[in-house]
Amino acid sequence: MTPLLSVDGLTLKTGDKTLVSDLSFSLGAGERMGLIGESGSGKSLTAMAVTGLLPKSIVPAGSILLDGQQVVGTLERTLNGLRGSSVAVVFQEPLTALDPLMKIGTQVAGPLGRRLAREGKSPPRREVDREVLQFLDHVALPQPERIANSYPHEISGGQRQRVAIAMALACKPKLLIADEPTTALDVTTQAEILKLLDSLVRELGMALLFISHDLPVVATVVDRVTVLRNGRAVEEGPVKAVFDQPRHDYTKTLVEAARSFDNALEGTA
Numbered sequence: 001m002t003p004l005l006s007v008d009g010l011t012l013k014t015g016d017k018t019l020v021s022d023l024s025f026s027l028g029a030g031e032r033m034g035l036i037g038e039s040g041s042g043k044s045l046t047a048m049a050v051t052g053l054l055p056k057s058i059v060p061a062g063s064i065l066l067d068g069q070q071v072v073g074t075l076e077r078t079l080n081g082l083r084g085s086s087v088a089v090v091f092q093e094p095l096t097a098l099d100p101l102m103k104i105g106t107q108v109a110g111p112l113g114r115r116l117a118r119e120g121k122s123p124p125r126r127e128v129d130r131e132v133l134q135f136l137d138h139v140a141l142p143q144p145e146r147i148a149n150s151y152p153h154e155i156s157g158g159q160r161q162r163v164a165i166a167m168a169l170a171c172k173p174k175l176l177i178a179d180e181p182t183t184a185l186d187v188t189t190q191a192e193i194l195k196l197l198d199s200l201v202r203e204l205g206m207a208l209l210f211i212s213h214d215l216p217v218v219a220t221v222v223d224r225v226t227v228l229r230n231g232r233a234v235e236e237g238p239v240k241a242v243f244d245q246p247r248h249d250y251t252k253t254l255v256e257a258a259r260s261f262d263n264a265l266e267g268t269a
């Protein structure tokens, strides 16, 4: 079966500097993969390349087939059709996804309305508003009516990230890319958001590309990982195998760091 996402020999350059080099991986419908690596290893650029949102200064080469459509070198108009229906992204900082001057309810109604239109439906405003509240409720936001009537600055960071997830889910994409979705949050909220993402992705049968520098975080939500270092994949495999028997020195360092952090936490508990 053709994978939902197939990245083949992806290289990203700016001038004569290579930022991502000959990266290949694939993801089937409903599969969950983690892309891990330290800061600057090329994780976010890879996510941007998949959605066709690279800055103009960065030139892609190789192939990215998403839902049967080539992304590299494809016109913006074509890519716009893919965004939402085939792929949606949740970013580290939810404020990047939210308009500060627009009430939350109106913002969630945007992608929801576009998806309904795509499906050939044009329900009355009242019905869209009701669905918006259902989405807010689905991401476990308390008092959905109050949240819908609030501006982004009037709710907490964790609540904003739940709204960003609701917006991504309202698109019902085949692939959800979560780019460090919990890094900006405190540990408790981080755990809650991970649990939420995990259950929603399973429930809706979406594929997940989860990007993080944090190995234990990735391990809780994905089945396979690809480890990136300096823009190159150095290791790839099922989470448990990579965790238990890392082959590459760099992966060993990541696993060791995660273990000593856990031990330190246990020591202070």
Ligand SMILES: Nc1ncnc2c1ncn2[C@@H]1O[C@H](COP(=O)(O)OP(=O)(O)OP(=O)(O)O)[C@@H](O)[C@H]1O
Residues within 6 Å of the ligand: 014, 019, 037, 038, 039, 040, 041, 042, 043, 044, 045, 046, 055, 057, 058, 213
């Ligand atoms: N617009 C740009 N122009 C030039 N270089 C860039 C640009 N964006 C990112 N880079 C460089 O590309 C490399 C990979 O960046 P990227 O943001 O993908 O890393 P990352 O692994 O996601 O890191 P982080 O976890 O810090 O977000 C870095 O060296 C970064 O400085």
